Amino acid sequence: MIWPQSVLLVLLVSAKNARSTSFHLSDADKDYLMELDEQLSYNLFEYADKLEEKAQHVQRIVKEIRQPLKAAKGIEEEYLSNPLHSFPLIRHLYEDWGYLEEFMKRPVGQDQKNFLKEKLQELPIYSEVVEATEAIARIQHTYGLTAFEMINGHIEGIQLNSTLTALDCFAIAKYYLKSGKIDAAADWLKNTKHLMSEDNEEVHEVLGLSVREVVMLLARCLTQLGQTDEAFNLLKSQPDLAEKTPDLMDLYMAQPKGSKNLFPTWSKAYSACCRSSHTPNPTRLLCRYNSTSTPFLKIAPLKMEEISLDPYVVVYHDVLAERAIAEVLRLSETKVEAVKVVQSPGTIRRENVRSALGFWLPELGEDINGPNGPLYKHIQNIVRDITGFVIGNEQYYQVLKYEFGGHYSPHCDFFNMSLQITREEGDRIATVLFYLNDAPHGGATVFPDLMVKVPAQKGKVLFWHNLRGETHDFDVKTLHGACPVFHGTKLAMAGWIYEYNQMFLKPTLRQGDRPNAYT
Numbered sequence: 001m002i003w004p005q006s007v008l009l010v011l012l013v014s015a016k017n018a019r020s021t022s023f024h025l026s027d028a029d030k031d032y033l034m035e036l037d038e039q040l041s042y043n044l045f046e047y048a049d050k051l052e053e054k055a056q057h058v059q060r061i062v063k064e065i066r067q068p069l070k071a072a073k074g075i076e077e078e079y080l081s082n083p084l085h086s087f088p089l090i091r092h093l094y095e096d097w098g099y100l101e102e103f104m105k106r107p108v109g110q111d112q113k114n115f116l117k118e119k120l121q122e123l124p125i126y127s128e129v130v131e132a133t134e135a136i137a138r139i140q141h142t143y144g145l146t147a148f149e150m151i152n153g154h155i156e157g158i159q160l161n162s163t164l165t166a167l168d169c170f171a172i173a174k175y176y177l178k179s180g181k182i183d184a185a186a187d188w189l190k191n192t193k194h195l196m197s198e199d200n201e202e203v204h205e206v207l208g209l210s211v212r213e214v215v216m217l218l219a220r221c222l223t224q225l226g227q228t229d230e231a232f233n234l235l236k237s238q239p240d241l242a243e244k245t246p247d248l249m250d251l252y253m254a255q256p257k258g259s260k261n262l263f264p265t266w267s268k269a270y271s272a273c274c275r276s277s278h279t280p281n282p283t284r285l286l287c288r289y290n291s292t293s294t295p296f297l298k299i300a301p302l303k304m305e306e307i308s309l310d311p312y313v314v315v316y317h318d319v320l321a322e323r324a325i326a327e328v329l330r331l332s333e334t335k336v337e338a339v340k341v342v343q344s345p346g347t348i349r350r351e352n353v354r355s356a357l358g359f360w361l362p363e364l365g366e367d368i369n370g371p372n373g374p375l376y377k378h379i380q381n382i383v384r385d386i387t388g389f390v391i392g393n394e395q396y397y398q399v400l401k402y403e404f405g406g407h408y409s410p411h412c413d414f415f416n417m418s419l420q421i422t423r424e425e426g427d428r429i430a431t432v433l434f435y436l437n438d439a440p441h442g443g444a445t446v447f448p449d450l451m452v453k454v455p456a457q458k459g460k461v462l463f464w465h466n467l468r469g470e471t472h473d474f475d476v477k478t479l480h481g482a483c484p485v486f487h488g489t490k491l492a493m494a495g496w497i498y499e500y501n502q503m504f505l506k507p508t509l510r511q512g513d514r515p516n517a518y519t
């Protein structure tokens with residue numbers, strides 16, 4: 001079955017930016033950046049060689065034209081009385097310095113300058129830098145880290161190699177400052193100042209970083225946080241700011257006080273569930289073999305772990321075989337693109353809701369994974385066995401790749417809005433989430449209202465109902481999110497099942513409170 005284009009567009013369609021890059025998400029694009037940086041570094045090295053060649057040329061010229069001056073040292077009057085000495089001096093001053101001026105103006109390393117100008121078009125743009133910085137902020141906020149811990153690579157009991165420099169810290173501080181999270185900005189600015197050294201002062205100056213600016217921004221943050229004495233003493237300690245300290249303090253005191261919450265929709269429960277310190281509450285739910293969802297399970301039951309009965313959330317273990325996982329990843333590895341989230345008109349996005357790469361199965365026109373392909377049929381059969389639902393060939397699955405900082409903010413999977421897909425198929429009655437690899441460092445799926453955490457482990461499938469059984473009311477307790485990945489990659493595949501196909505299996509038995517959002 002080929003879906004109408006308008007329907008496909010409704011489904012969390014993947015989106016490419018104009019330059020087809022996802023520098024903060026894609027391993028391939030990051031590898032390209034490393035290669036590009038190597039080229040630019042070598043180009044700068046060649047530029048330095050050209051400058052050195054010119055400097056050596058100038059030094060030879062200086063040595064040559066200083067010979068008469070050395071010979072005349074101490075006997076200037078006698079020396080210049082000789083016309084064979086005075087003539088060269090007059091000629092030299094009249095002619096040579098004009099030529100030397102032209103030589104000094106002559107451009108150096110023009111090829112290197114042209115190369116840099118050409119490559120500037122391929123570098124990350126501002127929005128991509130912001131997205132990468134947001135990933136750092138998400139990691140720090142979710143896992144409750146200080147700037148010092150981030151700089152030293154101490155995250156959730158894991159020691160990572162860190163290359164954060166004063167320049168990096170300053171960029172993160174400015175992001176927090178612009179976002180209104182003053183306490184975090186102050187923390188990063190303190191570490192920026194600590195990392196700056198006199199040895200790198202010339203480098204920092206060229207790259208737009210100065211102690212003076214760091215001190216001024218830090219003093220501003222401290223003042224807004226009510227730490228006025230510390231801010232005053234900091235400004236006084238800077239020689240070129242000492243006299244201006246009273247005026248600067250007056251300016252900073254006029255700024256609004258306090259610090260904003262950068263992630264207002266992220267509850268404490270969400271962050272708590274994501275952290276390694278989270279210990280799930282013991283329940284009386286069971287692990288058992290499911291042999292009843294479909295007739296096939298009577299001869300090949302599946303290992304099922306009950307997570308919650310209200311709402312219904314279960315995990316199936318050892319479901320998708322290694323060969324099938326490898327085939328899914330092979331099909332998607334070169335085709336994943338940055339994904340978007342469907343939002344109702346007029347919605348204001350207060351933070352980056354989702355950061356991931358995605359690819360849809362089946363891909364139209366591909367026999368291997370199309371509706372008649374063996375891989376697609378295999379996945380369909382697994383979903384039928386797990387859910388007991390009617391699963392037709394119109395079912396699509398989204399392969400997802402989460403890398404550093406990759407996440408999905410807490411949300412519910414039902415749309416609760418008027419879309420073509422909801423008018424034709426109903427809302428999402430259930431969700432099936434396949435885990436395609438182990439992601440031990442972040443990437444868990446958490447249900448904050450249930451205080452439930454499901455780690456991403458290869459071959460496991462998470463299944464839950466989004467609508468309540470008898471009424472099909474939206475079950476807001478299914479609020480869930482994907483914790484930010486802070487090391488490695490999380491690979492998953494999600495499928496959403498719509499309610500109208502299940503009208504004979506899961507009919508509405510009584511009137512509920514669900515609003516009619518589809519007209």
